Amino acid sequence: MELTFLGTSSGAPTMQRNVTGLVLRRGATWDLFDCGEATQHQILRTSLSISKLRRVFISHLHGDHCFGLFGLLGSRSMDGCTEPLTVFGPKGLKPMVETVLELSDTHLNFPLEIRELSEHGERLVEDSSRLGGETIDALPLSHRVTSFGWHIVEADRPGVLDAAAARAAGVPEGPLFGALQRGEAVEVDGGWKVQPKDVLGPTRRGRRLVIGGDNNAPSALFERTGGADLAVHEATFTESVLAKMPNDRGHSTAARVAHAATTHGVRSLVLTHFSARYGAKGSSGQSIDEVRDEARQHFAGPLHLAEDFDRVVVATDGSMVTS
């Protein structure tokens, strides 16, 4: 599970940060979470192939989260890709995309499915029965318009094979070891059946990932997805900035996200979607370190503030590795 941040700015692009786009890669193909303007330009600057994109998840229809979709679709088609693409998002996504494609005379050479989701959220993928499968839920957030967070839960994996126990049960090393590790019963000489539960350690829990959209109620999201290995959440403001604003415009502060993550047992936290006032190091605006410091006061676990092109891996044991 590798995340690549394509855009980490809220509202409008800056010289250092594009608007929102986040890649999740698990093998040869990849998914995209939000698609702000110039997401396809950012992809050009990675090793990702646009033809390996299979699903797009649009959290909400504000422009900084979806205006890159039209050009991305056109370029994926011009690239010669004929593989189907599914786009999930709130009501309104379908007429928006269809109107733009039609009026711009854009003809796609691949099947495009646009799935508009219930505002109450719904299960999009349920494939947890097989090894390597996963479930994906869209969860409703609290924002100025309908907005979703995404909960991705891998299927649990069988425990580690106890080789000594397997040998003692008469299983020869080789393919039968592999079958047991995959959770299958095997037959040994003499006709005995060896069950996986007899030779495997405790079931290993699949990784749990939360990717939030724009949201001013992180606690409600983390309550529903409690115990996530890693959560990516917007931290548009800090408390000191919010104190001078008439309202939160449907966004979170670093403190509130960090506090919610601690309360609900999030193991590792990645913050993104920063107001443009938090400049890169050395710029004239407020420092991004203010966001980091505020979050750190409320969250003691592994914490990362995303920059464009950062890669964050959720390791097999659920821990966060940044590069």
Place this chain on the structure above:
Amino acid sequence: MELTFLGTSSGAPTMQRNVTGLVLRRGATWDLFDCGEATQHQILRTSLSISKLRRVFISHLHGDHCFGLFGLLGSRSMDGCTEPLTVFGPKGLKPMVETVLELSDTHLNFPLEIRELSEHGERLVEDSSRLGGETIDALPLSHRVTSFGWHIVEADRPGVLDAAAARAAGVPEGPLFGALQRGEAVEVDGGWKVQPKDVLGPTRRGRRLVIGGDNNAPSALFERTGGADLAVHEATFTESVLAKMPNDRGHSTAARVAHAATTHGVRSLVLTHFSARYGAKGSSGQSIDEVRDEARQHFAGPLHLAEDFDRVVVATDGSMVTS
């Protein structure tokens, strides 16, 4: 008259070239011709202020010429700009922009006028009577969809004042010299009227600029705008590439644009909107020098192949200055 090229690639962005966007600046405010995706990102990398943008001219509705408009409008508003903006373009532009703004809950803090043009072209601006005024015509081109070129003609300026002749006519140096230079009659001691025609050299022709959209009939455009000081035109392909294609997809080759420019007396020629196969120097694709060489065989005058962020000035005498 200063042009800044924000994007010079056709169809899709490349690492070196964005899709189409061209700035024309004449004083404090500026106009934009086409607005491909990430035009606002390119503007960030110039000294231009988005709040000084007054008019946008969209040649046609293919995505690489207009998908940057939605985000640009939103950012201009978020920037606090309340000055009106007019967008000219083909039929379909208004429902496209309005649908996207409405579904994305984008509220503009400035008055936006979208003017859909007759497919036969029309005069958009007629202001040639006053000094410093200009006329702008939208001219229909030949492409797969309705596409326009833009003909910008400055008002003619009075000839240069012959100071000796003015003195001999009894005009004292000072404000009356200025009035004569502006083309106004003045009264001198004794009640005599001195007419501008008596003391001015021949009228100086205003600059004539042609900015083409996608078009496979450059000759028809240059015939209507004959004698332009400078023409900007797409040269998507070269003849050798076109020979291997089933059809021209509504685009021009370098040879055809250059030949048409020579035939119809274009003084300086700028080519842009190159197929991605013509890479930057040193890349693995075909060289952009192939485009240059082909154009040069048919056009002997000042020739420029645009790169992103190139600035091209049309000097007072109509000549091209590149930087």
